[in-house]
Amino acid sequence: MTMQTDSLAFPAFVISIIGLVVASIGAATGIAALVWQIVTRTRGAHRVKVRAVPGMMLVRGGFNEGPFIEIQISNSGAAPVQIRQWSIVFPDNTGMVVAVPELLPVQPSLPYMLQAGTRVSFFTRTSAIAEALNGKDIRTAAVQVQLATGQTVRGRRGQINLEDA
Structure with a gap:
């Protein structure tokens, strides 16, 4: 037999090797994309x-006013976002929306x-x-922010301490 x-x-x-090379380039490009x-x-x-930053004092006309709790909200991303409200939330998911009727601080x-x-x-x-706590321990609370996207961002617990103020 010959x-x-x-x-x-x-x-x-040769064609199969070329096809393998082209497929590999396509896969690498797809992964990179x-x-x-x-x-x-x-x-x-x-x-x-x-x-939350507790113990903030406001000096106006030589008089100290406060203490205040400062709620700092920062956006380190590249897109703007709308803040709808902020509140203080306890571990059992009850919260209170905080409103300040005073004119100062602006x-x-x-x-x-x-x-x-x-x-x-x-x-x-x-x-x-302190008046609105109704016997709850503020050290177990966290500050949360409600965004217009529907997302809720919660800070760490234990940042609010009324004894520091």
Whole structure:
């Protein structure tokens, strides 16, 4: 028996190698595009953080007023986001929306458009929070912000301590 060589075997082998190289380039390009989309999507979104700073004092006309609790809301992302409201929430998910009727310190009104890379502060009197606690321990509470996107951003527990004020 004699073996015959196939004249199309070598060209078929070359074409299959070329196809493998093209498919590998396509897969690498697709993965790179997916990674690029993830990076640009996450960097282009808003990144909101909230924290409470107790014991803030306001000096006006030589008199100290306060103490206040300052609620700092920052947006380190690349997109603006609207703040609908902020509140203090306890572990059992009950909350109280805090409103300050005083004229000072001057505060932005809600809803508030928080631009990318900026921060805004809201203030409330520590005494008003102490009156509204109804026997709850404020050290277990956290500040939360309701955004116009429907997202809720919650700060860390234990940042509000009325004894520091």
